[in-house]
Amino acid sequence: MIQTKPRDALRHGNLKEALINYTLNAADDGMLADLSVRKAARELGVSPGAAYRHFPDKNALLQCVAERGFDSLATAFEHTVPFDSTAKDAADARKRFAALAMAYVSFAGAHRELWRLMFGPFGLGPSGASDRPSTYDWLGKCLSELANCDIIAPPRPEHQFFAWSAIHGMSDLQGSPALRAQPIAASVERQCELIICALAAQS
Amino acid sequence: MIQTKPRDALRHGNLKEALINYTLNAADDGMLADLSVRKAARELGVSPGAAYRHFPDKNALLQCVAERGFDSLATAFEHTVPFDSTAKDAADARKRFAALAMAYVSFAGAHRELWRLMFGPFGLGPSGASDRPSTYDWLGKCLSELANCDIIAPPRPEHQFFAWSAIHGMSDLQGSPALRAQPIAASVERQCELIICALAAQS
DNA sequence: GCGCCTTGTAATCACTGTTTACATAACGCG
């Protein structure tokens, strides 16, 4: 999808980025399992060995793609939850928390295979190893806001972990046969209220 | 580890089970990525093609192993949470709920790679496709017990999903760098209390 | 004993990840 300025026919210009994008697209098409360095190179009109100028091995490519996943997630957060407002509006704080959760769950649902890569064996854990704020950081901001509105007590690490767990669990479990009837989008908000209830009871 | 009666040297006796056990052991050793049908066959003293008499392809073997995972999990539940008591003791109900969560989290932590297989792309979802009661079922029992003790309201599906999400999230996120200092075992109980708090507030 | 089905073997195919020795473009610098 995303074309990265192939400034030259020979010397391909930007093979590294092309490989990453190819892999990202494969993941979005649910074809990650079938990914092969050779096929990727072939389809990019390049010899197999060329890929190894940019990645020491296949896993390095996958790991790099996983990092891109965390970058995308961070971008999704930025677009969804603007944090420039300093207003102490309770309804706003709740909405922002729900929006954060929704962004997380949506990303997991929309990029299932990339998601598994991000938290899989190459799993930077969810810190993302990125220079951008992680999910944990964003969550901290949201909870602090809720605390500022006196909806919950000032969040402690275990509370932050609790909220994260609940949201992460939803992300993983969505689409599971046991919940076939439940529309996730509508229920995320409801689940967020439950999380807030739990934290509110901890005064 | 687990030897399955090789009742014969020739005709190997029980190749299918041997392959499954080999794969289970590989998963517990964190070597699932390196699993190869050929190597497995070789190490079991059998030709590569023999394996394909028992599984149509490699994925079928992995899927079968994933099912074994759900079986093990069910067994863990049975050993940890005896449900023959009909006593309406509130403390007992809480303990059982915590024990269920602990069994879930422990299993995920002890069999990391098998866990990912179970919820991965071959992911029977968590229904397990088994004839034994699933996590969702066990969770339902626990919540009903809590309701019987008037600790929470009679659980609705979204509450069951909420509890499951929180527990599943913990399982996945444990060992993540962001929580490096937190000892999971000690905090599971605490998190369970938070879940109960949330459901208790829904009267 | 005689078929038949199950389970194994041996050989083979296309394909993969990865390394190597070799080419060639691009770029800095005198």
Next chain:
DNA sequence: CGCGTTATGTAAACAGTGATTACAAGGCGC
């Protein structure tokens, strides 16, 4: 401008893989 160095690519090769095929031999019921 020319020249050497570095970044990037090619071609060929190696070992190992998933999977299929034709064939053999053990075990079973009749």
